[in-house]
Amino acid sequence: MTISDKSAVKTIGSRIWVFFGSLKLTLFVLFSLAAFSVVGTVIQQNQPTEFYSGEYGKWAPLILRIGLEDMYHAWWFSTLLLLLILNIIVCTIDRFPPKWKTTLESKADVDARFIKNLLNKHTLILQDKPAFVRERILNILRKKRYKVKEASGAEGMSIYAWKGRTGRFGSDVVHVSLLLILCGVIIGSITGFKDFGAFYEGEVITVPVTELRLGIDRSWHGIPLPKIERQEKASDIQLRLDKFWIDYYESGQIKQYNSVLTLSDSGREIIKGRQIWVNAPLSYKGITFYQSSYGTAYDRVKQAEFLLKRAKTHKTITPPFTALWNTPYDIPGTDYRIKVVGFVSDFAFDPATSTVFPKSAEHNNPAINVEVYKAGKLVSRPWLFYNYADLFAAIPDSDYELVFDSYKGILYTGLSINKDPGTNVVWIGSALMVVGFFMAFFIFHKRIWVNVRKGSLETEVNIGGMINKNKFVFERELSEIVDEIKSGSSGGIKQ
Amino acid sequence: MKVIMSLLFFDMAFWFYLATMILYFGYWIFRKEWLGQAATVIAIISTFAISMMLVFRTKESGHAPFSNLYESMAFFVWITSIAYLIMEFKYKIKVVGAFVMSIAFIAMVATSQLPYRFQDIQPLNPALQSIWFELHVFSAFIGYSGFGLAFGMALMYLIKARFEERKTSNFLIDRFPASAMLDELSYKSVAWGFIFFTLGALILGAVWANKAWGTYWSWDPKETWSLITWFVYAAYLHARITRGWRGKKAAYVAVFGFLSTIFLYWGVSFVLPGLHAYASQ
Ligand code: HEM
Numbered sequence: 001m002t003i004s005d006k007s008a009v010k011t012i013g014s015r016i017w018v019f020f021g022s023l024k025l026t027l028f029v030l031f032s033l034a035a036f037s038v039v040g041t042v043i044q045q046n047q048p049t050e051f052y053s054g055e056y057g058k059w060a061p062l063i064l065r066i067g068l069e070d071m072y073h074a075w076w077f078s079t080l081l082l083l084l085i086l087n088i089i090v091c092t093i094d095r096f097p098p099k100w101k102t103t104l105e106s107k108a109d110v111d112a113r114f115i116k117n118l119l120n121k122h123t124l125i126l127q128d129k130p131a132f133v134r135e136r137i138l139n140i141l142r143k144k145r146y147k148v149k150e151a152s153g154a155e156g157m158s159i160y161a162w163k164g165r166t167g168r169f170g171s172d173v174v175h176v177s178l179l180l181i182l183c184g185v186i187i188g189s190i191t192g193f194k195d196f197g198a199f200y201e202g203e204v205i206t207v208p209v210t211e212l213r214l215g216i217d218r219s220w221h222g223i224p225l226p227k228i229e230r231q232e233k234a235s236d237i238q239l240r241l242d243k244f245w246i247d248y249y250e251s252g253q254i255k256q257y258n259s260v261l262t263l264s265d266s267g268r269e270i271i272k273g274r275q276i277w278v279n280a281p282l283s284y285k286g287i288t289f290y291q292s293s294y295g296t297a298y299d300r301v302k303q304a305e306f307l308l309k310r311a312k313t314h315k316t317i318t319p320p321f322t323a324l325w326n327t328p329y330d331i332p333g334t335d336y337r338i339k340v341v342g343f344v345s346d347f348a349f350d351p352a353t354s355t356v357f358p359k360s361a362e363h364n365n366p367a368i369n370v371e372v373y374k375a376g377k378l379v380s381r382p383w384l385f386y387n388y389a390d391l392f393a394a395i396p397d398s399d400y401e402l403v404f405d406s407y408k409g410i411l412y413t414g415l416s417i418n419k420d421p422g423t424n425v426v427w428i429g430s431a432l433m434v435v436g437f438f439m440a441f442f443i444f445h446k447r448i449w450v451n452v453r454k455g456s457l458e459t460e461v462n463i464g465g466m467i468n469k470n471k472f473v474f475e476r477e478l479s480e481i482v483d484e485i486k487s488g489s490s491g492g493i494k495q
Numbered sequence: 496m497k498v499i500m501s502l503l504f505f506d507m508a509f510w511f512y513l514a515t516m517i518l519y520f521g522y523w524i525f526r527k528e529w530l531g532q533a534a535t536v537i538a539i540i541s542t543f544a545i546s547m548m549l550v551f552r553t554k555e556s557g558h559a560p561f562s563n564l565y566e567s568m569a570f571f572v573w574i575t576s577i578a579y580l581i582m583e584f585k586y587k588i589k590v591v592g593a594f595v596m597s598i599a600f601i602a603m604v605a606t607s608q609l610p611y612r613f614q615d616i617q618p619l620n621p622a623l624q625s626i627w628f629e630l631h632v633f634s635a636f637i638g639y640s641g642f643g644l645a646f647g648m649a650l651m652y653l654i655k656a657r658f659e660e661r662k663t664s665n666f667l668i669d670r671f672p673a674s675a676m677l678d679e680l681s682y683k684s685v686a687w688g689f690i691f692f693t694l695g696a697l698i699l700g701a702v703w704a705n706k707a708w709g710t711y712w713s714w715d716p717k718e719t720w721s722l723i724t725w726f727v728y729a730a731y732l733h734a735r736i737t738r739g740w741r742g743k744k745a746a747y748v749a750v751f752g753f754l755s756t757i758f759l760y761w762g763v764s765f766v767l768p769g770l771h772a773y774a775s776q
Contacts, residue, residue, distance in 0.1 A: 023737040027730050034726040034755075041716040041723075041763075072714050185712075194709065249618045256621045278621035279628075279707050290709040416709040426711060430698040434690065441686040472679055 021090040029084045036080070040071040085182065088175045096172060103168045103445065108151035108160035112451045112462040120475055121464030122482045130156060130459045133485070134452045137461070140484050144477075146448065156453030163446050168468065170440025177436055180429035188422030190228060195417040198295065199241040199259075200410055207287060207417060209235040236266040239289065242273055244413040246294065257291050259413045286419055293414030298345035298361040301325055304368050304407040306338070311401045320405055328373075335375050336395065338402070342369025347385065356383060368404050444470050448478070461485065498555050498616055504548035505569065509603050511541035512572070516600045519592035523670060531589045535580075538596065542576040545569055556616040559629045564764060565613035567632060568606040572599050574640040578687075582644070586680065588672045594647035605761075627703035634695025635721075639756055641688020642728070646753035648681035649746040656743060678742070681749055682735060689728050696721040720759040727752040 019025060043063065044051070052060040052069055067074030115121055126133055134150075134157050141148050146161035193210045210230050217227035243260040256277050263271040263284055276282045281290040302325060308318040323329040328339045347367040348359040356369070366386040372379050372395055380396050384404035395402055448465035463482060467474035518534035521527070548569055552560040561567040579595045582588070622628075656674040658665060671677065700721065701711035712718065731748040734740035 023733055024739075026733050027737060027740065030726045030730040030733070034723045034730075037719050037723045037726070040714065041719050045714065251618065253618055254621065255618065256624070279625040279703075281706065281709065288709060290707075292708065418709040420710075423705065423711060426701070430701070434694055434698070437686075437690045437693065441690065470679070470683075472676060 017090065017094075020086055021094045022087075023091075025083070025087050026091070029080055029087060033077075033080050033084070036071065036077060039068060043068050043071070045072070046070055081182070085179060088179065092172060092175060099168060103165050106149050106160050106162065108149040108158055108449075109153045110158050110160070110449050110451060111153070111155040112453065112460070115449050115451055115462040115464040118449070118464035118466060120466065120471075120478055121462065122478070124461045124463070124482065124486060125455065126459045126461060126486075128459055130452050130454050133459050133461060134159070134450075136488050137450055137452070137463075137485055140481055140488075141448065144481070146446070156451060158452070159448075159450040161448040161450070164443045165445055167439055167443030168445050170436050170438070170443065173436030173439055174433055175436075177429045177432035180432065181426050184422040184425030184427075184429055186422070187425055188420040192418065192420035192422060193230075193232065194420075196292065196414065197417065198412040198414055199244075200297065200300075200412050201241055201244055204238055204240045206234045207237040207239055208232045210419070237284065237287065238264050240264075241413060241415075244294065244411055246411070257294050257413070259291055259415065261289060286421060288418050290416040290418065291413065292416040295361065295412055295414065296345070296363065296409035297343075297412055298358045298363075299343060300410055301340070301343045301368070302408045302410045304340050304343075305405045306370075307403040307405050308334070309401040309403055311399050314401070317400075323370075334400070336400070337373040337376070339371045339373070340368060341371055341381075342383075343367070343407070347383070363409070366407065368407065370402070372402070444468060444474070446474060446477075448481070498552075498614065500551040501548050501555055502614065504544050504551060505607075508541055508544035508548055508569075508572075509607060511537060511544050512596065512600045512603050515541050516593070516596040519589065519596050523590045523593045524667065526670070534589065534592060534596075535583065538576065538580060538592065541599075542573065542580065545573045545576065549573060558619055559633070561629075561632045561636065562619055562623055563613055563617065564761075565606055565609050567636060568602055568609075570632075571636050571639055571643075572602050572606075574637055575599050575602070575643050578637075578640050578644055578684075582680070586672075586676075588676070588680075590670050590672070591648060591651065591680075594651060595644060598643050598647055622707045625703055625706060627699060627706055631695055631699040631703050634691045634699055636695070638688045638690075638692025638695055639760065641684045641686075641691060642724075642749075642753050642756045645681045645684035645688060645749050648677050648684065649749035652677040652681060652746045653743060653750070656746075678746070681746065685728060685731060685749060685752075689725075689732070692721075692728070693725065697725060717759070717763045720755070720763050724752060724755045724759050727755050 044055075047069065049060075049064065052063055056063055063069055067076075071077055116123070128136075137159060138148055138150070141159070141161040146163050148159055148161045151158050151160075191210065191212060193208065195208060197205060199205065210232050213229045213231065215227045215229040216224045218224055240262045241259060242262055243258075245258055247255040247258065249255050258275055258277045260273050260275050261271070261282055262269060262273055263282070265284075271282065271284065274282050276289060276291050278291050281288050283289075303322050304325075305320045305322050307316055307320050308331060309316050318332065321329070321331065323338055323340050325340050328337050330337045342356070344356055344358040344367050346359040346362055346364040348357050349355075350357060356367070359365075367383045368386070369381065369383050371381050382402075384402065386404055386407070389403045389405070445468045446465060447467075448463065451462045453460050453462075463478070463485070465474065465478055515534060515538045518530055518537055522531040522534050549560045549566075552566060552569070556562075556566075561570045575595065576599055579592065579599075583592060651671055652674055654668060655671045655677060658668045659674050672680075700718065704713065704718075705711040727748060731745055731752055734745040734748050
């Protein structure tokens with residue numbers, strides 16, 4: 001490599017560096033993130049493919065191709081976030097060290113010319129002795145909570161006073177906190193899990209855990225790349241739903257969903273009968289159980305009500321009677337016995353396997369499966385329909401007709417089971433961010449220099465200063481200090 | 496439930512805000528000191544009336560007065576008025592009142608135009624029964640107010656800066672504070688707004704979502720629009736320190752940011768589907 005090659009590499013390198021550290025890139029990335037996010041709220045996310053072809057017609061393939069249907073996880077959206085992170089890091093490396101240095105610098109030995117070049121400055125001529133004037137100025141500044149440093153040079157005495165240095169680093173605290181929050185998000189997405197389950201009262205489930213293993217991924221041109229493999233398996237933690245109920249307002253609107261849970265670990269009951277509701281989850285060993293939804297069971301009922309009718313005349317011969325789920329019931333006045341053994345909320349039949357299955361969890365076409373016994377012997381096993389009561393004769397070779405009249409469903413509770421070890425990192429980052437904001441926005445770095453020198457007859461004071469922002473307030477403060485210096489003066493004042 | 500007193504105070508506040516706005520305009524145009532004083536007094540009375548509206552609303556409904564669009568709009572007007580009055584006492588810049596009180600009055604008009612069912616008190620659904628929800632909304636609305644004030648002053652800045660550049664004089668524009676002052680105050684408002692918006696809309700919103708649904712972030716349209724708005728104001732803060740963006744361009748970003756805030760607040764509820772759709776209740 002020749003020397004010019006080397007310097008060419010160097011200039012390209014530094015150009016790239018400057019590019020990644022520039023604030024123009026920051027603006028570009030922030031505006032792009034905003035604009036794409038808007039697109040993500042306009043095009044509904046994570047819908048089935050048919051939705052997009054129905055909604056967007058010939059644009060659908062394009063939308064799916066560039067990942068607009070799952071935009072926030074598209075590679076280019078992640079790239080923008082990565083660019084933001086890179087931008088922050090490079091920018092901080094570039095700017096932090098010099099900022100640190102100039103902020104901590106305390107150069108007290110300055111002459112009058114230096115002060116006169118400041119944006120904010122005043123010159124006073126006082127009749128007091130320089131030492132006296134200096135002492136008073138020091139007192140005034142200290143009273144205003146400035147830290148001060150003195151020096152004396154060829155040009156008389158000078159003072160450097162400062163406060164609010166921490167404010168300078170507020171922006172860095174904010175930037176670091178942002179990185180911390182993103183770390184928390186990444187930790188959560190790698191090590192966390194989110195599960196959902198519907199539970200019936202009395203049911204016991206085993207809580208899953210995720211195990212992470214380092215594996216090898218060869219999907220990219222057969223090149224072995226490290227990959228984190230996740231595996232969910234059963235843990236030692238078991239959860240039992242003791243009770244679930246809904247509270248209502250007088251108006252009939254839902255007030256609250258409540259579940260009572262009992263949790264055991266390795267066979268030992270740890271938490272017994274804890275009530276949870278929306279906004280009040282239960283946490284154990286980093287796993288949190290949320291009340292998230294509820295519903296009516298699609299595959300079982302609590303009890304069903306039946307009528308017995310004459311087959312020919314359709315006249316009711318018994319008052320309605322109630323059979324509990326899976327419990328034999330003797331129909332009064334007959335030698336029949338029934339048992340409710342099955343239920344589907346939305347009846348469907350698969351002829352291939354001749355099985356009945358629920359088409360959906362909605363109660364569109366509820367059907368119940370009963371076993372009918374005569375004198376202790378099973379005579380039939382019909383499906384009865386709630387919507388089509390008189391359709392099928394239930395009891396063969398008899399004068400009776402069994403009618404499925406009504407049923408009482410079983411409520412299930414929908415629980416979310418989550419583990420997200422990154423959440424606390426996100427909260428710490430968030431707290432830090434707010435602290436950083438207060439530092440950046442409300443702690444101002446103020447610097448004041450004073451030079452006191454002896455003129456031919458009087459004492460000349462030059463005072464000036466700088467602030468990193470909020471300059472109107474600072475102008476006023478500096479004028480107040482000047483007024484105070486003047487007002488304490490015994491002799492005449494000249495501007 | 497009875498909602499008589501709060502509606503009464505709302506109607507009262509409505510007319511007071513109209514009067515306030517007219518008086519600030521009067522002060523600006525006719526340069527009469529007494530008009531300015533009257534404007535401030537009526538502004539204080541308006542703020543008192545809307546405060547009473549919120550107090551009675553809380554009493555009548557039994558929950559914090561920002562659980563639907565109607566309540567939260569009144570709450571926005573309340574915070575904006577208080578923030579403006581503090582600023583007026585601190586910086587003595589009454590002409591700004593004409594702009595800020597116009598925003599407050601427009602908010603009152605928009606609120607009064609909401610369908611009747613919003614004025615009625617709805618019991619809180621399970622997800623909204625949380626202290627985190629209340630803190631979330633409370634803080635987010637301080638943020639909205641900060642952005643609203645910044646918007647008003649950024650508009651004034653854009654007008655004023657144009658006149659200063661051309662060195663032209665206009666008896667109305669000359670009464671504006673200097674553009675440097677407007678820029679500084681607009682920045683200060685964004686700073687306040689940004690802190691409370693970040694804390695309220697994003698952080699406390701995330702805490703609440705995490706408590707209620709078990710995820711602190713789910714890209715729901717309202718969440719996403721908060722983030723969009725946040726990006727825009729982050730861009731504003733950085734535009735102010737970027738060569739070539741300082742001044743007018745930054746002011747445009749602040750204007751743009753408030754439009755995004757309005758969409759976040761109104762547009763998402765009525766236009767886009769999602770968890771936060773107050774309107775679909
Ligand atoms: C969403 C992302 C970001 C947020 C929320 C953020 C936040 C902030 C805040 C609050 C300030 C203080 C502003 C003020 O005092 O007026 C600031 C300053 C600053 N930011 Fe950022 N920032 C972000 C991204 C970036 C990026 C990517 C860069 C990279 C170039 C950057 C560079 C700077 C610089 C150079 C300052 C001024 C530093 C100083 O005053 O010493 N920021 N940022």
